[in-house]
Each structure stands twice: as C-alpha cells, then as structure tokens.
Amino acid sequence: MAKHETPLLDQLETGQWPSFVTDIKREAESRAKNERNIEYQIPADVCEDLLGVLELSFKHGRTHWKHGGIVGVFGYGGGVIGRYCDQPEQFPGVAHFHTMRVSQPAGKFYTTKYLESICDLWERRGSGITNMHGSTGDIIFLGTTTPQLEEVFYELSHNLNQDLGGSGSNLRTPSDCVGQARCEFACFDTQALCHDLTNEYQDELHRPAFPYKFKFKFDGCPNCCVASIARSDLSFIGLWRDEIRIDQEAVKAYVGGEIPPNGGAHAGRDWGAFDIQKEVIGLCPTECMRYENGKLEINNKECNHCMHCINAMPRALRVGEDRGCAMLAGAKAPILDGAQMGTLIVPFIKVEPPYTEIKETVIEPIWDWWMEEGKNRERLGELMKRQGLQRLLEVTGFAPDARMVQEPRTNPYIFWKEDEVDGGWERDINEFRKHHQR
Amino acid sequence: MAFISSGYNPGKPMENRITDIGPRHFEEFYPPVIKNNKGKWLYHEILEPGVLVHVSETGDEVYTVRVGGCRLMSVSHIREICEIADKHCDGYLRFTTRNNIEFMVDSKDKVKPLVDDLMSRKQAGGCYKFPVGGTGAGITNIVHTQGWIHCHTPATDGSGTVKATLDVMFDDFRNMRLPAQVRISMACCLNMCGAVHCSDIAILGYHRKPPMLDHEYMDKMCEIPLAVAACPTAAIKPSKVKLADGSEVKSVEVRNERCMFCGNCYTMCPSMPLADDVGDGIVLMAGGKVSNRISAPKFSKVVVGFIPNEMPRWPTMTDTIKRIVEAYAAGARKYERVGDWAERIGWERFFEKCEIDFTHHLIDDFRDPAYFTWRQTTNFKF
Amino acid sequence: MEYEEAKQKILDGLTKKLKSKSKFYFNDLSKIMGVKPREAKKVVNKMVEEGLLEYWSSGSTSMYGMPGTGKQAAAEHED
Secondary structure, eight states: OOSSOOHHHHGGGSSSSOOHHHHHHHHHHHHHHOTTOOOOSSOTTHHHHHHHHHHHHHHHTSOOEEEEOSOOOTTOSSSEEEEEESOTTTOGGGSBOOEEEEOOOGGGEEEHHHHHHHHHHHHHHSOSEEEESOSSSOEEEEOOOHHHHHHHHHHHHHHSOOOBOOOSSSBOOOEEOSGGGTOTTOSSOHHHHHHHHHHHTHHHHHSOOSSSOBOEEEESSTTOTTOHHHHOSEEEEEEEOSOOEEOHHHHHHHHTTSSOGGGGTTTTSOOOSOOHIIIIITTOTTOOEEEETTEEEEOGGGOOOOOHHHHHOTTTEEOOSSEEEEEEEOOBOSTTTOOBOOEEEEEEEOOOTTOHHIIIIIIHHHHHHHHHHOOTTOOHHHHHHHHOHHHHHHHHOOOOOGGGOSSOOSSOOOOOOGGGSTTOSOOOHHHHHTTSOO | OOOOOOSOOTTOTTTTOOOOOOSOOGGGGOOHHHHHHTTOEEEEEEEETTEEEEEETTSOEEEEEEEOOOSEEEHHHHHHHHHHHHHHSTTEEEEOTTSOEEEEESSGGGHHHHHHHHHHOBOTTSOBSSOBOOOSSSBOOOBOOOGGGTOSSOSSOSHHHHHHHHHHTHHHHSOOOSSSOBOEEEESSTTOSSOOTTSSEEEEEEOOSOOOOOHHHHHHHOOHHHHHHHOTTOOEEEEEEEOTTSOEEEEEEEOGGGOOOOOHHHHHOTTOOOOOTTTOEEEEEEOOBOOOSSSOOBOOEEEEEEEEOOTTTOHHHHHHHHHHHHHHHHHOOTTOOHHHHHHHHOHHHHHHHTTOOOOGGGSOOSSGGGGGGSOOSSOOOO | OOHHHHHHHHHHHHHHHTTTOSOBOHHHHHHHHTSOHHHHHHHHHHHHHTTSOEEEEOSSOEEEEOTTOSSHHHHTTOO
C-alpha cells in the first residue's frame, strides 16, 4: 500500500515510453524492502513523499518547491542547488531535497563498476533518484538533506576520485560530443580538450568570480551534436581546411544503390532510388560539386563545410586531414535580451595539447575582459553586443576577417579612432578661419 | 537511522579536504574496441532503428544499440542498465547528450541477443524499460528540465509532458520515416536551463501572471533591494504598504505590465510566488536547429502562444505536436528539417498545413530585433 | 594591497551596507577593494576558506555575504 494516493501520476504508468512514475515507485519499493540492509542516511520513504508532492503539483498545477541558496559544500560556490518543500509536514521525507551536480567524464562513457559505486553512495546518502544527465551534462543527484552534502562530497572526493560540477556564476561543467572515440566526422579529440580545460580551470568552476554563468562545449564537427553553437559562451567546432577525401569506388556504389545513403538514416520510407544529382550535388549550398562520367569532383576552395555530402555518403567522403576547430563566442538562451547564436571569433585554430594558444590567446583574455567590463548577470554574448565584436578582437588580438560577419554593416556610422585618421583630431581653428569666414 | 560519518569533520572542514580534482579521466571508461580504434573510424551505418555500426580502418567494428532513457532515473534502474552492460558489453556503456543510453558490442552476433533482451524488459504498466530506437530520420529522446519534480519556478512539469509526448510519438522513435531528424526539447520556464531555443519542436512552460505579493512577510523573509535588483525588466520597486490591521510595512510594488514572468524575483524572495493553475501552461516553438548542414543553425519560432496545463497527459499539446510532425512528414523534402520546410513553403503556409491559428501573440514585439521579423517584402502567398 | 588590509575593507564595506542588504555580487567586492577581479578573487577565496564570507547561489547566479547575516537564513530554515 503506497503512502500517498497518486491517481494522476498513475495514468503515466501506461503507454510505451519508459514511465518515470513506475521507476520512482520501484525505487520506493526497493527502499521499503531494503534487501541489502542499507543504513539509509535520509528518510527511507523519501521516494514516496516525492511522488506525493509531485501528485499534489499535478493536482494543483503549481510547483511545491522553494529555492535555497545558502546550502553548498564548504569552499565551493557551485555544485549544489538548495530545495525545500513548501508542504514539509505532509511530505517530511522531502522537506530538504537538495540537488548535487557531479562532474561527468568527457564523452559520458562509463564502466558498470563506477556507476554501481555512484549508485551505492547515492542510495545510502540521498534519494536514489538521479538525472542521467542534467542539461549541462553533469550527473545529477536529486534530493538529499543539508547534513548529507558534506558527507556525499567527502565520499566522492576520497573514495571515488570524483569532484562536483559547476553552478551559479561559475564556469559550468564543460561537455562534449562522442568525438573521435566513435565518430568518423570528428576533427579534433573533443574528450581530450574537454577534460584538459575542465581540469585547468577547476578554480573557475568551483569558486564563482564571473559576472554570470560561462559554458564551454565541444562539437567535433559542424553537425553540432552537443549544440555548442546555440548554448555555449565559447563553442569549439571541429573543422578541416584542406580537401574532403573521396573514395570514387564508394561514390559509384552509392550511385548504384549498393550502399544506403545517409548511413541508412532514411530506411523507414521508400524515397525511391538514390539520386546523387538531386540529393547531394543539388543540395550543396555552395554548388561546389559535380558528378560527371562516374566521377565526383569537389571544388574544395568553395566548400563551406556544411557536412551534407559527407553525412549523405559517409563511406565515400571523409573530412580532410588538416584539422582543427573554429571558435564561436556568445551563444545563449533567450533570457534576457533574446537568444543569440555563437559568433565566429577564430576561424581556425589547431587543437593540440597542451592547447596553449587556445588558453592564452582566446580563453583567458576574454575572461579578463568580461570579468572587468561585464555587468552583473551579463553573459559574454551580451557584453559583445554592448561593446562590439571589434572590442573582442582587440582583446584576443585576432585579425578582423570577412569570415567573422554574415555581411558588412549597412550603416556608415564607423566610430573612427583618432589614430586611424591622418593628422589626428587636433586642428587649428584659426588656420581654418583664414579660408572660411565666420 | 543512525548517522554514519564519511570521515568528514564538521569542526574542521579543511582537514584532509580533497578539492579541485575534476571528473574521472575518460580513458578509464573506454571499452577496448573504442580505445583501440579512437580516431581511426572510417564510416558508420544505421542497420535498423536504434542499431549503428561503426567500422574502423583496423577492420574492427563496434555495434551500438541506442535505447531511450528517462533522464529522471533511479539507482535501481541504473543497476539494471549495469546488469545488461555486464551481461552483453563487458561492463561498458555510455550516455548521449540527449539522455539516451548506448550499449556497445564488438561483433554483429552479439547484437540480436542484446536487442531482444532490451526489448523484452517491461515495466509493470506495460511500458518498455529500454526501447531501442532514436536514430536517423526519426524522433529521438526529448531533452528536458526538472519541472514539478524539483524546480521552484516551473510553469509546467518536465517528465510528465515528455512522457505524454513520447507515448504519442513512440512509433517515430522506433522508425525512420521522416524527411530528417526531428529534435524535440522541453524547458519548464522561460529561463530555459535546458536550452530549447534551437529545436525542431520546443515545449516551453510559461507563466502568465505576475508574482503575488505577500506584503506582511516581505520585509521579514526577503531583502527588498535584492528582490528589486533581481528583476530583469526593472518592474519592481520598493514601497510601503498598509496592512489590514493598520500597520505600515516595507514591501515592493510590481509594474505588472512590465513583468515577463521569469520568476527571478521569487528565487531571491519567497514572498513573491507566481505559479498559478490557470495562468501557467505551454508555449510551443518550431523550426530551430543546431546543425550547420545545408543551411545555417536557426532559432525556434513561437507557433502556439499558449496551451493550458492538462494533467496528466496534456492532450491539446500532444495533438498539436503530432499535427506539426504529420504535416512536416507529408510536405517536406528528403533531408529538409522542420525549419527549412517552413521557410521554403512560407510560414503562412506552415500555419495552414499544421492547422494552427495565427494570433497576435506570435508577432514579435520584444525589443529592437522584433522589427526585422515582420514581413518586409511583397513575396508572400495567398 | 596586503591581505589583512583588503579583508578589513571588505568586512567594513559589507557591514556598512548590512542595513539594506546582506548579499553582494563579486563585482561589488572588487569595487570595495579597488582592485582588478583576478586580484580580488585571491582575497575572496581566502576569506571564504577562513569562514568570513559565504556563498549564496540562485542556481544561475552567485553572491557573497557574511555568514549569519541577512534574512535568507531564516527564510530557508537553515539558521
């Protein structure tokens, strides 16, 4: 017999997609039975109270959580989000229900041994409910009491060699795509760069001194599977500068229908025979390809790296060999002044350990500028908007490049600097008056 | 329930403290076939929905079986995932950015037993525990935020709206019949801690009522200057209010017409709650993408200004999403994303095809960039 | 500036403003010390470690305050 009736939530136990309600009930049952004799450090019926309070929200159409900002682990300004239930008498098990963010490994590969150790810890010291993973990328521990925060952190750091992630005005836990670990498109080792920068900037990740949040994300190619271009203050997107590698025999095999196009992604419908003219040549945004006499030609100088032909014929076409990444800055969700995509600030940079150029000519000068000039709660992209792309280029020292704009300005209101104009701005009015009457 | 110390000494928090160690190193977690072939992959192919093969220049192959996961996951569920990975995958697995779980094996004969095992596992109510799919030109897992399970400013639920939507769209998770992939994302308030603003279809929780003011408690619970400063549109100012008993207290005044319903004041000040059963609901957005393929990445556009919260299954919302997907499936060309399709046929045609009413709420009036979203040509359709 | 001097400036500055608010952005602290953010951060980190300052987080934004001050502790039932 469940502790709370949950008639609305129970209706989410049918259908085909996995039911989170059934899953929480399963955890509630597991805690009630406690077959492993765990000494639960927070109430054993926490999951039942969680279902109870969620049912109440389904009934009321309103949340029953309050924010708490003081809770955290000593010396860290991020990694913990405080939560309190606004009906603690009815649901004492979730009266305190704080979240902890645990820094995920780059690429999100795991061994079962590691995951089980995480489960053991969180079952004993928390609700046993997680997010795999949160939006930014962390492993999320959902719900524990204030006294357990330090205990969880102590066990993570001492027994699991594992640190917390970021929140607040910090560097947020960086995240990356699967990259070269299992993708032929990746133009740099996303995991290596993600891990290196995460460790290099631990102080920035744990001890907030930025005007607002700051995100790094790493996409191995312009397909942008981790959406870095849309949601990271500094986005790293893999690119090649040389020629797309072509296997002409494989091209013929696509044309001849021996290999399904687009890696078989369209197999669920009969789209007719593969038509290389229509599906590849005709869709190339720069019209830099042709297929004649059984031979595919690409004018690589005109290619803009959109990935379409490579995606459509992955066995025939491969990214080039002179690889690195482009860097874009300033992306953010709409709050407050509207959404912003990342703006290209470095068209190409080599990605090689120890990544000195990336750190010393891009990341750190940008942070210094933003920390000094950024207003409270102003994202990098908003500072860029306020002070201009030119200002950012002065900071990084990268030369202005036509690649950095969609189009040149349509107004002529150039704020000329005095040293750009011959003779400067100091002029002699008396000399002028010799030739022009008052 | 006896308190068991981890070894932490509250009196001396810095004693033996370990900090700044970061995440575990990714190489500890690579399965051998990944470790041996990293950077050497030649090509991939989707063999059936949810099953991929990647072929290396060494001749090695890795077969990946992708299954949908609730991002909200119990440790019992994770232990079951581990049991499966131990049984079939030598104890390795990974998660994707979109909350899918990927089981990898190093030869083709191991695929079918793994898929059969995964699809045979069901929850008590009949739901699949580990549905295989989410690849290619279909609908993959919906990324989402906390909602009512854990957040203090949501305008709707996260897990509930996602479960309702994925039940309706389940066939397209298991199939690849669409013109291109359709990425659906969900954020439970406009702060979008899950950035959904570049999704083919975005489900967004939205409040429509300014905060209530608990005047009697305002100055006791909150620091008024902080509440004032929290407002991004400067709609809050300090004020003095006379209570029913005649006493005067310090409080705040909200210029309601300037409120954008973000809840930032409630975060700083618990005496300014804004959640409301009638006021809160769903905004639907469409046509965004993050890929640079063929066309540039683009933002999602608001296509439905408001849908009420209809617990537990949000039928008006899921019907509308279904209509958009079906209209897109019928009308778009191969490789064309929702946004590319809408731009090709024109947004006026999009609303017609999707049977969605166009209302004034959908015309941008927020700050300068709004002007450039209005039609400035005679190239439109009747 | 010596640590002790910077520390005292912050404690005095924050105490003076306590009547109206107890939480401050990082930038407010650098301004009180009159140094660049990178320098300010060293002082602030040390003060946190000594228990003279504590963090407050909205989840998206972080602020600093002196432990035990302000109304938030009571409102959050953590006093």
